[in-house]
Amino acid sequence: MAKAKFNIVLSTCIPVAIDNCNTDLIIPARYLASTTRDPKFFGDAFMHDLRYDSEGKPVADFVMNRPEFSEAPHEGVHEIIVAGQNWGSGSSREHAAWAIAGYGVRVVISSSFADIHRNNLLNCFVLPVVVSTDFQQELFRTIAANPQAKVKVDVPNQTVTNMETGHSEHFEINGYKKYCLMNALDDIDFLLENRDKIEEYENR
């Protein structure tokens, strides 16, 4: 998956106000049989069965198909999803994170994430941002009133700001992972550099 160094993301948002949205919804199982790593393949499958009906026609009233939210993400536009609580529950499929990244989203904001999916997002360089339920609901209201409203996610300062209201919240991320995101570094590289410690453990 493509890696871009994180600093500040300032963008309009797609509101996906579905609580307990499981990874089967984020990407249906039939897309999991592929052995590809093509971001477009997974991006096209993102929320597929909510975006399209059984004949492949776009479902007009699904949020991602509404004219104000249908533009594909690019810098400053739709790079952020504001999601319902318990986002990414169920299956551990990293394909769900590939779908979100492949679609072009860089940040998912929610009041809570399922554990495995949150790790998967981080490993795919999509930042999961946990905010209070009040802040999440305010974002939904702001975006409903003005789909052009922007949200700023400042990784160095660990703040997320509703640019319409000026309200801001601090979000948690550990120093190690923050460094990885800001420098486009993978966990696997860290582990490979620490093989001596692993062998030491094995010989204990």
Added chain:
Amino acid sequence: MGLSLFEKIWRGHVVQEVTDGPTQLYIDRLYAHEVTSPQAFDTLRDKGIKVFRPEKVIAMPDHNTPSDQQEVIHDPVGRKQVETLKRNCEEFGIRHFAMGTKDNGIIHVVGPEKALSLPGMTIVCGDSHTSTHGAVGALAMGIGTSEVAEVLASQCILQQKPKSMRINVEGKLQPGVTAKDVALYIMAQLTTSGATGYVVEYAGSTIRNLSMEGRLTLSNLSIEMGSRAGIIAPDDTTFAYLKGREYAPKGEAWDKAVEQWRQLRSDDDAVFDSEVTFRAEDIKPRITYGTNPGAGIAVDEAIPALEDIAEAERNGFLAQLDYMQFKPGEKLEGKPVDYCFLGACTNGRIEDFRAFASVVKGRRKADNVVAWLVPGSWLVRQQIIDEGIDKVLEAAGFELRLPSCSACLAMNPDKVPAGKLAISTSNRNFVGRQGPGARTVLASPLTVAASAVTGVITDPRKLK
């Protein structure tokens, strides 16, 4: 202050604490299946590295495997994925249990039954139901494909340490109530995110009295309430189950292992971040009515009325019922079912087939029902045949299929058609889980069996 079982296993596997970061945890066993591993092997190829400890990795296909025949996978995409796993295992020197061979089956059924999963181990797999292996007293967690690559490359993962929760269940289960019902009951009380951020330990007299198969079912469903893992302290039930199995330690090594495993229990003064207790007598056979496993009721109860649902949750509640074609306040008992599925990593073990057979013996499958009875492994299938259970099933109009994940997740030919209602022993009733538009009611093998012979959702306790 005493330590919890989780804490003991965790501490024993810390390679290092990363400064202002996660813990680097050593992994004793990696299981790999065809769906979540190909891109991980690609990562190793990109980096030009080998598998660090190939002897600690076991691979087998299960998700794409057909249950009617296993000569060929007709879907070219699924076939390629299964072939890719085999090729990757050959290239990287990993033990591979090929489709259609006696070693194969669903990874979470095969691991414990071959004693590849042992007490005190850390176990991971690119599959959320890896929590199953916690039933033998291991710390077993589902991971993503990037983490599969990490384990292949280093036998480690980086994890933020979860919090600890103990769920106690006390008392004697009523007749007709199984481990599946216990799990569905707990989930309905705690919700599908009630244990997010936690590793759960199951304890109490009810859990102690569960068979190993029952415990595997319970641990399997831990992920459905968001838990990172579901551990059960090993005891004589565990040791009796593991002893003599293919990869279990033998002779003196076995005795020594058991001696160590007996230490694997939470200290009496262990403190948990959260603790809840349930009473076995409150648990009846369960079914689900919604599109998450926490949306459940006792089989003889009605779906909640709209006014019983918190206002903020009403839209979600109605959306679930709309998909399921059910109404608030409606009873589901007596509703016609189209499909019955016995199997999956949740309920694909010998005890589940014994339970199902005990209900259908001397009865006939209802004509309106398509039934898929799918053992979780070739070992389970052989045991079914050895015990003559297949004959009981056949006499009742049922057919025993071949080991596979089958109708659990719509990745092989066993898909429930759009609009059809399935009563299923699997683990997820999500929108489209068993096939686009398919409607799923989760239940125990006893409830599925009772429904399969009546053709309607049936309380197994009431079957005449």
